[in-house]
Amino acid sequence: MTESVIHAKGLVKQFGDLKAIDNLDLDVEQGQIYGFLGPNGCGKTTAIRMLTGLLKPTSGDINVLGLSLPKDAEKLRTQLGYMTQKFSLYSDLTVLENLKFMAALYPFKKQQKQQRIDELLHTYGLDQRVDQMAGSMSGGQRQRLALAAAVINKPKILFLDEPTSAVDPQNRRDFWETLFDLSNAGTTILVTTHYMDEAERCHRLAILESGIKRADGSPKQLMTDMQAHVVEIAGAQTRELKKQLATIDHVISATQLGAQLRVLVKKDVQDPVEFIKQQSFCQDTWQVNSVRPSLEDVFVTCTGQGRQ
């Protein structure tokens, strides 16, 4: 079995009356890209801050790269990289100045430092922009600079908090290619997101809601194990049909996608297509088909209104 480099057991973080993280267990293997998927405020940043040693848990155990947190946080610092949610670089410094500033936080020898900066400028396509102010760069360019800065110390584990919230789909794709290069070279990556397409790229992910882990597994495994059938209905008067479906006990949710309704039906229904067709309001002209689940279906089934 591959080594677990992040291990948490019974992790709790309480802010006054609010339990931001509630009894979280976590195991992340070396080289894995592990995602935290969840809505705003579900506790993703709080979890990352505890796993990097920046925030003390209320209770629970954390072991990262064999070190116990928060006790050994200082020993761990040089082995981690952390790209925070907000743009954490200096807008009024150039690309080069920002990288030099970050490099000064680590014990580089002078020549080593320049070599590493040159390497990063090249890898992240920034060599033509060394003298550009970070504040004048596009969202995608800034994100590349932030990533270069986060990996300047060649971290064993890289934490990324909603890294692609300000970039377009092409930049997001390119960014993920870079993450797979890092993962392939042995870097473990923990990334938070609320985008389904991003979560789907992870080797493994945890779905978080109100600080609680609702599901954990590879995207494929989560879709296979989902506790619901997915049915698509094409026909007239979809808005009215949606309202009627919402009143049926075995229907978890119904949502409109273009001209069709995508309906989640509880797993204990044997034949979901027949089940829909047998409803009194179902019209013969409607096309009802069983379809493969998506990660969004998994998310809806195990969170919010899906949890009945």
Ligand SMILES: Nc1ncnc2c1ncn2[C@@H]1O[C@H](COP(=O)(O)OP(=O)(O)OP(=O)(O)O)[C@@H](O)[C@H]1O
């Ligand atoms: N220092 C703090 N003091 C009090 N409450 C806090 C503190 N930090 C976070 N919280 C609360 O804990 C909950 C989880 O916040 P957190 O930032 O971890 O969520 P998140 O999933 O990262 O959200 P987002 O996607 O919006 O960043 C929120 O309700 C937040 O208001």
